[in-house]
Every structure is written in C-alpha cells, then in structure tokens.
Amino acid sequence: MTGAQGQDAAGSDDAMAAKAPRTARGRKTLRALLDAAALEFGERGFHDASISAITRRAGVALGSFYTYFDSKDAVFRALVTDLSAQVRDHVAPAIQAADDGIAAERAGLAQFIGFVRRHKEIYRIIDEAEFVDAESFRRHYASTAERIEARLTAAAARGEVRGDVSDVHAWAIMGMNVFLGLRYGVWDEDRGVDDVADSAASLLRDGLAPRGREGGDGGR
Template structure:
C-alpha cells in the first residue's frame, strides 16, 4: 500500500521552523485529529485528507507541520508511550515494596484503558515500521531501567532475593502485565477484575517480596 510520505511537490514546508502561537494551536489540532482518525480507521486506511478534514485544516497546511502520515503517527504514539510509562513498574516510594507494585500495576492499567484504542493500532504498526519499533523500545528501556534500579535498592536492603536479575525481572514483569492487559482490553477477552489482583500477586511473588 502506498505511503503518504511527503508533501505534494517536495519536502514539508517550514519543517523545523519556529511556530507562532497560532501555528502551535493548529499543530495540536492536527495531532488530536490524527489520533481520533487513527482510532476510527486504523493506520493503513487513514489518509492525510481524513486528518485535515477532521481537524478542519486545509490539506496543504498539514505539510507545514508534518512531512507525512507516518510522522504524525509517530508523534501521537510517542506521547501515548510517555503517558503509559510515566509510572515505574516498581516505584521507589510508598508504604511498602508490595504496595508500590500494586500501585504501579493499577496506574498502568488505568493508562492502558485510556489508550486501548490506540494500543490496538500500535500493535498493527509495530509489525512493519522499523522507526516506530525503535521509538517503542526506547520508551520501554527507560521504564525497565527505572524499575531495575528500584529492585537493586530492595536487594541491597535485604527486601528482595539477591539472585534475581533486576533488569531481566523488570522486563519479564513488564511483558506479563502488558500482554495480559492487551488481551483483555484490546483483544476483548472476557473481562474479570480478578486479573488485576492476580497480576499484582504474581509480580510480588516473582520479586520475593513480603505481601
């Protein structure tokens, strides 16, 4: 399928130029519209014309702010991942390590639920867009690194077993929670609130923490 990879007649006009206040507002309108259209149509069936029509912006104006449909999708996804990963899997502060894990899992669940429609589109794009895959890996690496740091502190304090690899544990737990919520909130498996309690319990036991 053909990619809408650039403005008609050449490169994006004004790419990299400072935006006026009006220009910044227009760019935000395009980003908001792009997300809504992607959620409605999916990535492959979305066209720049759909986005500009939804944003009530002239078609040619799109290329003042973004060089392609792929570029606006990457920024929408980048913002989504920032929202999804702002909470550590294992936060440093809280009444107890187990309570911190529960709090982080619930915060991630709420973020995933807010973004479930876009997460479905993201899974689609992640199968073929290398640039997007790299951006996604970077966000996950930041979250895993923060969580691994907390696990190391717990190990140093004697709260978690010393034989657990902090980075591998963080990756494994993130994958478990992420995929479970994907199957529940995106694939539409039978909803059951017990899933959240089970994810908490498995995470806490995997880290050898007192419940």
C-alpha cells in the same frame, strides 16, 4: 503501547523537533492533529488512513498538516512517540507515590489499564508500528523496559525485591502488563482494574521476594 512529554507532545523525533510549534496556537493545532491521527489510525489502520481525514477530524485546514509533518509516515512516527510519552506521564505520579517497589509496579499496571480503557486505539497503533516504522516500535518497548528495570534496581538496593533483578525481569513484567492491558483493557472490562492489579502484584511479590524469604510469607 500522548500528552507529549507531559506537555503538548512533539516527541523527541528529529523531524518533529525541527517543526516544533513556537506559539500556544501552534501547540494547540499540533495537539489536535495528533489526537485526530490517533483516532484515524486506530479506527482505519495505517494504510487506509488519510491525511485529509486526519485534518477533518482535527478541524484544521489541509495545508496546516504540512506545517508540522511531511507525510503520513511522519505523523505516524510522531504519534507512536507521543503515545509512549503519554502512557509514561500518565502512570508516573502513581508509581512515584507508591510505598515500595512492588506497590509501584502494581500502581503502574492499574494506571496503564485505566488509560487503555479510555484509549483502546493504542494497541492497534503500536502493533502496526512494527511494520510501518520498526524503530519506533522497538524504541517504545525498549524505553518502557528500561524504566521498569531502573525501578527494580532501585527497589533491590532498598531490599524490597531480590538482589539479582535484571533486564529479563523488566521485560517479563512489561510483557505481562501488555497482555493484561489487552485482555482487560481492550478486549473486555469484565474485571475491575484493582482486582487485576492486585493479582499481578501478588505474583510479583512472591516471584521477586528477597532471597531467603521465598516460600515463607512471599516477601509480604
């Protein structure tokens, strides 16, 4: 499901690290290439996309592409890493400002859907990654689930959610978020972001209520 680590978006990929720009101009060019690649892959898909089209969209010379990437596959891998980091960095402030664990998940979902509405191409790119670069695809979802699990574990330690939360709960929440983002971010915007996030938070609050409180006030 870019902003690369909140900065220019080189990602953690080894090949990218070797070609990381050292100047402000270089970082600006790299950012332009990644943004152009997102549009190109999002509109045309991996197989129909071309390096020349990416550089035209970015407004840079074809040769500049090879300063940062060895191939179309390389820019695609970097883009998946970049998009994942961009989502992470976009939702982080709202999550950190939330009052409790459930509020944090609600805030994260609301920010995610808002991001998707502005970057609908993310779903096509991430979905194609399963077939173009399976490791990037798996890493995108695994790292997202790990962050959710860490938040749930911290919330459990504070007594805000049930104490037996695990990776299963994290993957279930992520799966819900992915499909809510698809339905209300990509396919249609017929519901407000807050309405969707509130409904999901209610479901989580009841389902993750600390033991002994289920069936009562739902942990509210």
